[in-house]
Amino acid sequence: MSEEPAAVIRLLRSQKPKLIEILSADADFVLQHADARALLSPHSYQQVKHCRTPGEKVTDLLDHIIQRSPESAQGLLDLLKEPxxxxxxxxxxxxxDLDVHTHSPEKDVTSVKRKEVFKELEVIPAKKICSSGSSLVTEKQLMSVARSIGRSWREIGRRVLNISSVKLEQIEEDHSLHVERVFAMLRYWRKLQRDKATAAHLHSLLSQGDEALLPEDIDFLINSD
Known part of the structure; x- marks a missing residue:
C-alpha cells in the first residue's frame, strides 16, 4: 500500500507535458474545479490564479497539487476522470485508462498516444456534433474537421486561417501524428479568433478557395441534424 501513493505521483509527473498541452485550453476551468475539491492550499490557489499565461497556470497548478501530498495527487487524477x-x-x-499498478516510465508513449487519438476520433459522430452554426466551435468539432484535412494542412493554416509559418513549424515539431498537428492548428485558430470562432465561421473559411474541403466533410458544422 505504501507504494501506491508514490505510483500516483510518478504517473502524473510522467503525463505532465501532455496534461499541460490539453488543459491550457481552459486553465481557469481546471483551477476552479481543483479549488472546489480543496486540492490546493489557499496560498497556492492565489499563486496559480495570478499566473499570466494558461500554460504557466496549468504547470503551476499541477506542480502545487502533486507536491502537496499523495492524497492531493490522487484527487487530481480522480478529477481528470470526471465527466x-x-x-x-x-x-x-x-x-x-491510466493504471498506477501497470504504468512504467519506459513505456512506449508514442504508440499509446496514437491509439488514444484514434479512439477519440471513433466516438465523434460526423453529423450530430453541432446544434447551431452560430455557436462557438467545440474541441470535438475541431477534431472531426481535423480528420478531413490532409497534406495541405500547412497551406490551409497559412492562406485560410492566417496562421504564421513560424507557428505552423512549431506545431509540426511539437506533434508527431498528423491528426494532432491539424487539431493543434485548429485549436490555435480558435484561440486567436476568441468570440468569432464559431462553427459557421470555420465552415465559411474552409469552403472557399483552392484549399476548400468537400462539403460532406464539414457541413456538420452548420447542420443541426
Missing part, C-alpha cells in the same frame, strides 16, 4: 473535465477536454480520454 465535466472529460467533456470540456476531449483529449483527456486517455486518463480513464
Amino acid at each position: 465535466d473535465l472529460q467533456k470540456t477536454f476531449p483529449m483527456l480520454y486517455f486518463v480513464k
Whole structure:
C-alpha cells in the first residue's frame, strides 16, 4: 500500500507535458474545479490564479497539487476522470485508462498516444456534433474537421486561417501524428479568433478557395441534424 501513493505521483509527473498541452485550453476551468475539491492550499490557489499565461497556470497548478501530498495527487487524477473535465477536454480520454499498478516510465508513449487519438476520433459522430452554426466551435468539432484535412494542412493554416509559418513549424515539431498537428492548428485558430470562432465561421473559411474541403466533410458544422 505504501507504494501506491508514490505510483500516483510518478504517473502524473510522467503525463505532465501532455496534461499541460490539453488543459491550457481552459486553465481557469481546471483551477476552479481543483479549488472546489480543496486540492490546493489557499496560498497556492492565489499563486496559480495570478499566473499570466494558461500554460504557466496549468504547470503551476499541477506542480502545487502533486507536491502537496499523495492524497492531493490522487484527487487530481480522480478529477481528470470526471465527466465535466472529460467533456470540456476531449483529449483527456486517455486518463480513464491510466493504471498506477501497470504504468512504467519506459513505456512506449508514442504508440499509446496514437491509439488514444484514434479512439477519440471513433466516438465523434460526423453529423450530430453541432446544434447551431452560430455557436462557438467545440474541441470535438475541431477534431472531426481535423480528420478531413490532409497534406495541405500547412497551406490551409497559412492562406485560410492566417496562421504564421513560424507557428505552423512549431506545431509540426511539437506533434508527431498528423491528426494532432491539424487539431493543434485548429485549436490555435480558435484561440486567436476568441468570440468569432464559431462553427459557421470555420465552415465559411474552409469552403472557399483552392484549399476548400468537400462539403460532406464539414457541413456538420452548420447542420443541426
